[in-house]
Amino acid sequence: MKGWEFQKIGEPLVLVEKPDPQPGEDEVAVDVKAAGICHSDIGIMDGTITWMLATIPIILGHEVAGTISAVGPNVSDWKVGDKVAIAGLGLDAPGLTQDGGFGTKCIGKVSQLMKVADSVPFDQAAAATDAGQTSRKALRLAGVGPGLKVGIIGLGGLGLTAAKMAVMLGAEVHAAEINQDVWEKATAAGVSSVVADVGRLADLELDAIIDFAGFGTTTAGAIEAIKPAGTVVQVGLGRSEATINTSTLVTRDITLRGSLGGSMADALDVLRLMAEGLRIETTLITLDEIPNGLEKLERGEVVGRLVARNE
Numbered sequence: 167m168k169g170w171e172f173q174k175i176g177e178p179l180v181l182v183e184k185p186d187p188q189p190g191e192d193e194v195a196v197d198v199k200a201a202g203i204c205h206s207d208i209g210i211m212d213g214t215i216t217w218m219l220a221t222i223p224i225i226l227g228h229e230v231a232g233t234i235s236a237v238g239p240n241v242s243d244w245k246v247g248d249k250v251a252i253a254g255l256g257l258d259a260p261g262l263t264q265d266g267g268f269g270t271k272c273i274g275k276v277s278q279l280m281k282v283a284d285s286v287p288f289d290q291a292a293a294a295t296d297a298g299q300t301s302r303k304a305l306r307l308a309g310v311g312p313g314l315k316v317g318i319i320g321l322g323g324l325g326l327t328a329a330k331m332a333v334m335l336g337a338e339v340h341a342a343e344i345n346q347d348v349w350e351k352a353t354a355a356g357v358s359s360v361v362a363d364v365g366r367l368a369d370l371e372l373d374a375i376i377d378f379a380g381f382g383t384t385t386a387g388a389i390e391a392i393k394p395a396g397t398v399v400q401v402g403l404g405r406s407e408a409t410i411n412t413s414t415l416v417t418r419d420i421t422l423r424g425s426l427g428g429s430m431a432d433a434l435d436v437l438r439l440m441a442e443g444l445r446i447e448t449t450l451i452t453l454d455e456i457p458n459g460l461e462k463l464e465r466g467e468v469v470g471r472l473v474a475r476n477e
Contacts, residue, residue, distance in 0.1 A: 169225035169269020175213040189238030200288035201267030202229025203472040220263040227267030228259040231291035249282045251291040253433040283441040289473040293446040298436035299428030301328035308374035312336030320379035382408035397421040
């Protein structure tokens, strides 16, 4: 097998060849068909969150979908040829604990495997394991469902995905996004209205607002715009600090909570929605283009979720 290996902070990934991985007890080997590329991969490479890795060197890539090529001992519910995605949960994921999806093969733990419907493309299944489940958890914490009025701040990869899912879950969705180029995509997905600033959503009496931007001012704006006893869920980390009006928070009985990652149940629900037609916007590249793709992602030149295909 071959893959793009992280070897040292501040240096580019290195294309290496290794023996094919062999599955151990309660593991399977997966032929990688698609691997999502995340901003956290950049953070690992520049030293910001390298501490997340269990070992160095390692082939990165924690958003993985593919087909099972071999099964290890005690594996009875999965077979060679099954189409799967690997739900990395917390720091226990391919690309963090062992070689991941930036290679042609990787190992998946049975406890993390998810069946992927034939109708769901591999690039979508890979995106479901991180971008999808992160968005789904935030919606869950906000109580999104039929009849709820929800605001989404930021229509990037996560925000637009969350908006689409919220519509499919029966919510009335409104969004705040400064980049008007993506407004049409949101309205086409069923978003009722899109404005440039969250403050303009204040008259809608929203039950919940989810901030996928996280620029401080957006958090403060969400607290001012939410209805009394509403919920603000913070996901985005565009800035590490925010100045908020605690008087508004307290006197209007507002709930403010953070949300990181997601659960197996969240990821499985994303795959269910994908089987019903949900599509995460992706930019597709090949395995060989991963280093260049990481550079484009760092420069902010990628639309949607960047996914490397190996088909």
